[in-house]
Amino acid sequence: MEIALLGGTGDIGEGLALRWAHDTEHTVLVGSRKPEKAASKADAYQTQLSERGVEHDLEGYGNEEAAARAEVVVVSVPPQYTSDTVEAVAPALDEGDVLVSPAVQMARDADGFHYDPPESGTVAETIAAAAPAGVPVVGAFQNLAAGALSNLDNELTADVVVTGDDDEAKGIVRSLAEDIEGIRALDGGPLANTGVVESITPLLINLAMNNEGMHDLTVQFQ
């Protein structure tokens, strides 16, 4: 499968790109607003994998080009840019492509991090509002610490909660998530349930700040 990571030069994009390239045969397309930056990051990821004995072509493109080439498009840009990014790539999306929403909008004050959802309710719903007809949106990967993903020496153990209104799209994303070693993908229900998933991320950061020896936390349910 072809997976594009819009903003794939950022931290969560980097982590997902590295894991999919390391653990699977999927085509990983690193997207950026600046194609040359995407290409250089894709090269850097490839070098990092080569050093571990893993040969996997990663390609870097402008976000539009990456989206045009992919079936699954992960909107791994900061939350305030999701809407503009999806609008920019919308003409490049085909019916049946899947948009994935991994970002979380947070605010920070002296007490720590707080969930600070956008007016639309969630980042996932912001993306859905900007998505073209026939392109479903799936929420996933919000609770994976970028550091836990991108450090390939770190053995992952994480649950990923997947939300969405299109069961086929949700199934594709659950399967891609579980292709990464150590991830279990759980069905979180419809897209309207994404808020409770997004809101866990600030908790994970607060726990890491407040508890000795905890960092790059993931969450498990049992």
Add this chain to the structure above:
Amino acid sequence: MEIALLGGTGDIGEGLALRWAHDTEHTVLVGSRKPEKAASKADAYQTQLSERGVEHDLEGYGNEEAAARAEVVVVSVPPQYTSDTVEAVAPALDEGDVLVSPAVQMARDADGFHYDPPESGTVAETIAAAAPAGVPVVGAFQNLAAGALSNLDNELTADVVVTGDDDEAKGIVRSLAEDIEGIRALDGGPLANTGVVESITPLLINLAMNNEGMHDLTVQFQ
């Protein structure tokens, strides 16, 4: 230590009462608006423990009496009654007593459960607004499924996130939480961070509804 469970005849109160009575030497005081109901439930819990070979006196009282006798008072009533309950027991609280907030306000629609915080921000802050001066409030136990607690055959593995502005009170509650076998208590920071903890509860319920074989979920961070 003397622990009162206001609304200790309800499901989360029952679970905590049984676990503390089963796993510790703490005095467990079951509170209810109706003292006779509290006494009868305390007897029932005691019988259940006896059948497992555990002898532990549980006492049942009206909420005010239970609060007066305890150093730690868990407000395990439905979220809409927390404010009235705390106001009713306030005269019975001594300076240095600790109030604990385990409840979560949720709404349900066709999509599942959603976090539906009160106007004050969180249940914990609602309790803090009603608490007398010198009585700190600590958030804890929100993410423990009542069924996981009250079924003593169930071997618990759960993280409990503890929030509060008074470090000593938080320490007492963390210690009481870890006295229950299988619970690890984590510092979630100040009381203002309680919202992200409360909001996990609807996610746990949604996951149990949407995923085959999952029920009475707890959460772990690692």
